[in-house]
Amino acid sequence: MVKAAVIGAGLGGLSAAIMLRSAGFEVTVIEKNFHAGGKLMPVSLGDYHFDFGPNTITMPHVFSSVFEKAGVVMEDVLEFIKLPHHTKNFSPDGTELVFSHDSDYMKKQLKEQDPFGAENYDKFLKEIERLYRLSEAHFFPKMFKGPLDYLSPRLGAAFSQVRPLETMDHFFRRYFKSPNVLQALNRYATYIGSSPYVSPATFAMIAYLELVQGVYYVKGGNVKIAEALQRAASDMGVSFLMGSEVVSIQVKEKRAESLTLDSGEVIKADEFIMNADLLKAFPELVQEDDRPHFSDQKRDRYEPSISAFVILAGMNNISKKLHHHNVFFSSNYQREFHDLFKNGVYSTQPTIYISSSSYTDRQQSVNGDNLFILVNAPPLKKDGRLQVNPEEYKELIYDRLEAAGLPIREHLSVEKVITPQEIAAKFGAYRGALYGISANRKLDAFLRPGNFSRDIKNLSFAGGSTHPGGGSPMVTISGMNVAKALIKRHQ
Ligand SMILES: Cc1cc2nc3c(=O)[nH]c(=O)nc-3n(C[C@H](O)[C@H](O)[C@H](O)COP(=O)(O)OP(=O)(O)OC[C@H]3O[C@@H](n4cnc5c(N)ncnc54)[C@H](O)[C@@H]3O)c2cc1C
Known part of the structure; x- marks a missing residue:
């Protein structure tokens, strides 16, 4: 049986673990905290319960596809509530604009606040849907191993169609005039930890998620998603070492052989999946000589997200x-x-x-x-x-x-x-970055570190600092993508 060690029980680690287990791998997840879900963390202060981390949940179908791999029907274990009108935007001049996936409701408000935007709203929705569909087809499922991957003609063709060189702010200005409306839309850049005045218009597709697909909340707290994923993984036979920190990875002849825990315990595996933030964990856990393509100096060149x-x-x-x-x-x-x-x-x-x-x-x-x-x-x-x-x-x-x-x-x-x-x-x-790397330089969003180490053959990366990016659905996709590739490798 192929042995896989997953470092970190964030959403990316959990989804990778479930997929690998479903294909018969022997999987151990090592997590330094005592809760699964990473940044999706429960906090209780007396009788007050909070979701720390993802409060805004989109793309529930992504989580559903992971549960499916564990033989669990998501709706049986979690109640996703679609919020009818989800976000109230308060402008400094006192105007209130409530975002909703209901386009009639949106147009009604826009008629008052931005007649130009109301007229353009259907066109706008069509364009953000196009951006989303292209990303869904070409970027979400794609794994990037190295720079050559960016040169594939199909990807190049898709890339040129997602407005990579236009800024988000510029894009929104094509459809809306009211400064309040523009400000509310520009905030979507912060979902990828970036600024709307520099990040590519491609990410206007986030507006599609919220203004068309909708915003969700899970009854009992969004943290229930991670709890349910961990339960499903355990039921399949995934082992969890909670409260255990990985302190080093031993590499020999370009292969990771084992990892060492803070307790001194050594764990051997055939495949190592790093869900821990690679910008921090890779340089800390692997000696610099063993990672010539990811030197400390190279790491320092990445701009962290907000x-x-x-x-x-x-x-x-x-x-x-x-x-x-x-x-x-x-x-x-x-x-x-x-x-x-x-x-x-x-x-x-x-x-x-x-x-x-x-x-x-x-x-x-x-x-x-x-x-x-x-x-x-x-x-x-x-x-x-x-x-x-x-x-x-x-x-x-x-x-x-x-x-x-x-x-x-x-x-x-x-x-x-x-x-x-x-x-x-x-x-x-x-x-302290929330989303790994920022998308503030035109190509940064697309030129994140790849999902596979270029130096260590059996070390892969899943999570917010690699592809396809940060945010709860994206990191979940990241874990699934990596697992799929590893399953293929060992077929
Ligand atoms: C305040 C805040 C608000 C956010 N709001 C939203 C939102 O509304 N919507 C949304 O979609 N996203 C939001 N995000 C972003 C989202 O939480 C992240 O993109 C996503 O959860 C990251 O998942 P991940 O799998 O990359 O890893 P993480 O959640 O970072 O998990 C990595 C895990 O690795 C563990 N680890 C690290 N090093 C080691 C080690 N050496 N040994 C063992 N374990 C280790 C960590 O403890 C952690 O549990 C928010 C984040 C924060 C912090």
Whole structure:
């Protein structure tokens, strides 16, 4: 039986483990934390339950296809709720625009706020669907082993059709005129940890996911997805070593032979799948001599995606103002991204995202709202320094919310601040990045490190820093893609 060792029980690691097990591999998953799901992590503060990490879930069919491999019908174990009108966008001038997959509902609002956009809306939906379909056909299932893969004529033809050289902001301006509407759409760049003023228009396809396919929430918390995947994997015979950190990988003649845990235990395997953030784990676990194509210097050239400054706030009231997903926009979005990416500093006028899952699922916090408050943060400096005083920044966020009509302090029951430093330490995320690598230079989105080590024959990568990219559905696809290739290798 082929032995596979998966480093990390993030969504990418879980999906790879299930696929490999379904093909008869003997699979061991090693995870340094005690929960499966990686950044999709449950946090409870007293009676308040939060999803840390993915609050916005799209593409449930991706998770469903993994469950299928485990012989589990997803609907039997998880209740995916499609949110009818999912995100309330609050503009600085007081305008409110609620995003929905219902195009009539959208057009009705646009007629008031952006008549040009209302007229173009159907055309816009058609174009973002085209971008999505091309990506689905050519980029999601594709594995990139090395630079030559980018030169395939079919891929080249597809690539030229997904507007790789136009920015997202420029693309949205073709269809909409209202600055508020443009700002709300431009926020989709942050889903890949990037700026709309530089990242390719290709990623406007994210709008297709939310404005056509819809936004989902899993009853009991999105963390239930990871819990159910781990259960399904265990039931198939996947072994989990939770609370065990891999500290090194031993390489001989371009093959990984074994890995060593923090306990000193050595585990041998035929295939090693690194779900841990490769930008951090690969250089840390493998000696530099054994990875000439991925030197420390090469790693340093990658620009990490944005990080996050998060406050979990349990409230003693239920706000009438809030929806499930909410965004309080800053008055100067361009400046905010300039601060984040060019200057590497925290914005003093940040856009603030709030998820209140108790809006949909009261059982998550019966005594009041469970607010997951997130502000985009620059990645940590190379020396790991945090560029802000967390207590002061938290107060600034509360001040801004109060000014926008959402008083927090007077209704707070419990709170917890989670900084990029904690994200880096807890999940082994390179410089605290949420989505691995940013797509801020035109081709970066497409030129991520490949799914297979070029130096070590039996080491592959699955997760946010490799293909097809960050975000919960993409990393799940990444794990499946890698597993499929390994299954083929051992047929
Ligand atoms: C605050 C926040 C908000 C987000 N919001 C969204 C959202 O709304 N929607 C969305 O789709 N995505 C969102 N994301 C992004 C999403 O969470 C990630 O893209 C995705 O979960 C990453 O999955 P992964 O498989 O790459 O690995 P990870 O989740 O990073 O898991 C990797 C695992 O490897 C483990 N590990 C690392 N090193 C070692 C080692 N040496 N030994 C053993 N184990 C190790 C880590 O502990 C971790 O469990 C968000 C992320 C964060 C942090």
